[in-house]
Amino acid sequence: METQRIMEFPHKNMDKRPRKRPRLTWDMPPPLPPPKVLPAIYCVQEFGNGMLPNYAYSSMFYREPPCNGSPPWRPDDKDGHYMFAIGENLTPRYRILSKMGEGTFGQVLECLDDEKKEVVAIKIVRSIPKYREAAMIEIDVLQRLARHDVGGSRCVQIRNWFDYRNHICIVFEKLGPSLYDFLRKNSYRSFPIDLVRELARQILESVAFVHDLCLIHTDLKPENILLVSSEYIKVPDCKFLSRSAKDGSYFKSLPKSSAIKLIDFGSTTYEHQDHSYVVSTRHYRAPEVILGVGWNYPCDLWSVGCILVELCSGEALFQTHENLEHLAMMEKVLGPLPQHMVLRADRRAEKYFRRGARLDWPDSATSRESMRAVWKLPRLPNLIMQHVDHSAGDLIDLLQGLLRYDPAERLKAREALRHPFFTRDMRRGS
Incomplete structure (x- = not known):
C-alpha cells in the first residue's frame, strides 16, 4: 500500500x-x-x-x-x-x-x-x-x-x-551549482583571492554553527558547498589575455553573488555518538582518520583547509586514491608527520611506516606515476604564491593553522575567523 x-x-x-x-x-x-x-x-x-x-x-x-x-x-x-x-x-x-x-x-x-x-x-x-x-x-x-x-x-x-x-x-x-561544478564549468580556473576570502568566511561561519550544535559534518568538500544563486558574470582572465585564445577562453566566469550554503548532512555525526572508522571523501580526509588515532571536530577544519587551497588553485590539493600515497603527499606539502601520531597509528596504518616511525616512501610506492604525483607537489607556501597575488602571507598562515597534523593544535572554526586573513581586510575597509 x-x-x-x-x-x-x-x-x-x-x-x-x-x-x-x-x-x-x-x-x-x-x-x-x-x-x-x-x-x-x-x-x-x-x-x-x-x-x-x-x-x-x-x-x-x-x-x-x-x-x-x-x-x-x-x-x-x-x-x-x-x-x-x-x-x-x-x-x-x-x-x-x-x-x-x-x-x-x-x-x-x-x-x-x-x-x-x-x-x-x-x-x-x-x-x-x-x-x-x-x-x-x-x-x-x-x-x-x-x-x-x-x-x-x-x-x-x-x-x-x-x-x-x-x-x-x-x-x-533549490540552490545554485556547487563550488566544484562552478570550477569545472569554468575550466578549473581559480577564484580571485577576495572572493576566496568571502567564501572562506562563510564556510567557517557555517562550520562553527554546526559545531556549536555538537555536530560534525564529516564530508566537507566543494561538491557539498552550493552557491545560493546561479547568476554569474564574465570577466577578463589576465592569464590568457596575452595569448591567442579561441572561443572566448580569455574570459572566465565569476558568481554574481558569493552567498553559499552547506549541504549533504547524510554523514553528519553527533559529537557523543560512536564514530565510524573512516569518514570524509578521500581528497579532504584528515591524517588522524587515515592513521586511525580517533577523530572529532578538527577533521572538518582539515577539510576546510583543503577546500581553500582548491579554490585558490583550481585543483584538489591531494589528488590520490591510496593511503600511503596520500600520506606521502601530505609530507611533501606540509613536512613530516609528528612522531607521536605515527607511534599511535593503529594496526591498519602501521604498514605505512618503517621502523623508527618514518613513512615507507618511496620504497612501497605502487608505481612510478605515483612517485611522480608526489614529487611534483610544491611546499604549501610555494603552491599558494603561484596563484595568489596579494594577501598570500595571511592566507598561508591561515592554511598552516587549518592543516596542522595534530588535531589538538589545529585551528577551531571560530579561531580561524579571527585570523588576520579576515580581520586585516576588515581594518583596511574601515
Whole structure:
C-alpha cells in the first residue's frame, strides 16, 4: 500500500535576499516543451554514480502528469532506486521536472511544488533499510539545523519530508551549482583571492554553527558547498589575455553573488555518538582518520583547509586514491608527520611506516606515476604564491593553522575567523 507521511516546515527561514536581475541559465535546463510532444523515458541510474548538474538532462522527456495525480506503480530497480518519468507526479503535490544527480544514497530530482508554486530539490533515498535509517537520522539533523539557523543563511533548508512507496523523500530548497561544478564549468580556473576570502568566511561561519550544535559534518568538500544563486558574470582572465585564445577562453566566469550554503548532512555525526572508522571523501580526509588515532571536530577544519587551497588553485590539493600515497603527499606539502601520531597509528596504518616511525616512501610506492604525483607537489607556501597575488602571507598562515597534523593544535572554526586573513581586510575597509 502506498504511504505518504508528510512533515511540513514553515518558510519563515527562507533566504529573502533580493535579486536585482532574473535568474540566469547557468545550471537550468531549457524551457519545457508543450505537453504530449514526446513519450516519457524512464530514468534509473542512466548517468553513473556522480552528482551531475541539471544541464546534463534534457527536458525533452517531459510529459503531462496523469489525471489522477499518481504515476503507475513500478518496481524499484535491482539496487532499490525509485523509477520515474519526467513530467510525472511524486505524490499529487510534486511534479518531476528533471534529474539533478545521483549518489550511493539514491537520486535527487528537481520538482515543482504545486502547492507552494516553487521549484524544489527532492532527495529520493533507496528503498534499502540501512539507507532509510540513515535518511531518518539526516532528517533529525536537518530539523535541528533548521530550528537554530535563524534566517536560513548557513545550511540548506529542509522544506518537508515524506515516505512514498517505501522511499524516504526529503524536500529541500533549490540552490545554485556547487563550488566544484562552478570550477569545472569554468575550466578549473581559480577564484580571485577576495572572493576566496568571502567564501572562506562563510564556510567557517557555517562550520562553527554546526559545531556549536555538537555536530560534525564529516564530508566537507566543494561538491557539498552550493552557491545560493546561479547568476554569474564574465570577466577578463589576465592569464590568457596575452595569448591567442579561441572561443572566448580569455574570459572566465565569476558568481554574481558569493552567498553559499552547506549541504549533504547524510554523514553528519553527533559529537557523543560512536564514530565510524573512516569518514570524509578521500581528497579532504584528515591524517588522524587515515592513521586511525580517533577523530572529532578538527577533521572538518582539515577539510576546510583543503577546500581553500582548491579554490585558490583550481585543483584538489591531494589528488590520490591510496593511503600511503596520500600520506606521502601530505609530507611533501606540509613536512613530516609528528612522531607521536605515527607511534599511535593503529594496526591498519602501521604498514605505512618503517621502523623508527618514518613513512615507507618511496620504497612501497605502487608505481612510478605515483612517485611522480608526489614529487611534483610544491611546499604549501610555494603552491599558494603561484596563484595568489596579494594577501598570500595571511592566507598561508591561515592554511598552516587549518592543516596542522595534530588535531589538538589545529585551528577551531571560530579561531580561524579571527585570523588576520579576515580581520586585516576588515581594518583596511574601515
